[in-house]
Amino acid sequence: MKTNNTVYTIGHSNHAVDSLIACLRMHHVTAVADVRSAPYSRFNPQFNREPLDGCLKKHGIEYWFFGHELGGRFSDPTCYIDGRVSYDHVAATDLFRRGLDEVAQSVANHRIVLLCAEREPLECHRTLLVGRAIDERGIEVAHIHADGRLESHAEAMDRLLNRFNLHPDGDLFRAAQSREKLVAEAVARQAKRIAFADRKSTKRSRESTI
Secondary structure (H helix, E strand, C coil): CCCCCEEEEEECCCCCHHHHHHHHHHCCCCEEEECCCCCCCCCCHHHCHHHHHHHHHHCCCEEEECHHHHCCCCCCHHHEECCEECHHHHHCCHHHHHHHHHHHHHCCCCCEEEEECCCCHHHCHHHHHHHHHHHHCCCEEEEECCCCCEEEHHHHHHHHHHHCCCCCCCCCCCCCCCHHHHHHHHHHHHHHHHCCECHHHHHHHHHHCC
16 A cells, blocks of 8 residues: 555544444554543443454454553653643653654554544544644645545644634734744643643642632
8 A cells, every 4th residue: 555644633523433443444544543641431332442443453453552652641740730631741751752653654554544533533642742743744634524524734723823813913902923823822722721631630720729
């Protein structure tokens, strides 16, 4: 299978496994890099790690678990601010960089998709953290939607900018800024909404201030 210089992403949501497989085959994916920190679900057991691995193998697709390196619930306590994961802190860790290195090196021999749970790319760390970091390395990133449609990472970031009404030309309340700075701001805002929060840690932090 001929590869290309693209890393795909997809969210399994609550679909049937057959629907996921169909999307993967549509885009000739040969390897799934699972970036879920905990690859198990009471509500969607069809996507638990072991049965998913077996199903993918039946269709000639490899399964790789990257939950430790590229997961959204990072184990390093220094990567949390007020109980919530800081994507900037995670991106600076050696563990995260090693995970990115493995994905980047594998692009030469595989068509790789980053798998997580959320249907919408903008609601998931696979886009805001991992996809963004891969894009910054000069590797194309494309997000596979539930209907099989592809969205480039740039297009996804355009949607995010529109969500926060951030535009390079500025407006009455903001001066013009580079797209790069605006994307960083939009990602930071969205990350505060969707990044994993350790509720116990947050509770302890609040109690310590009382």
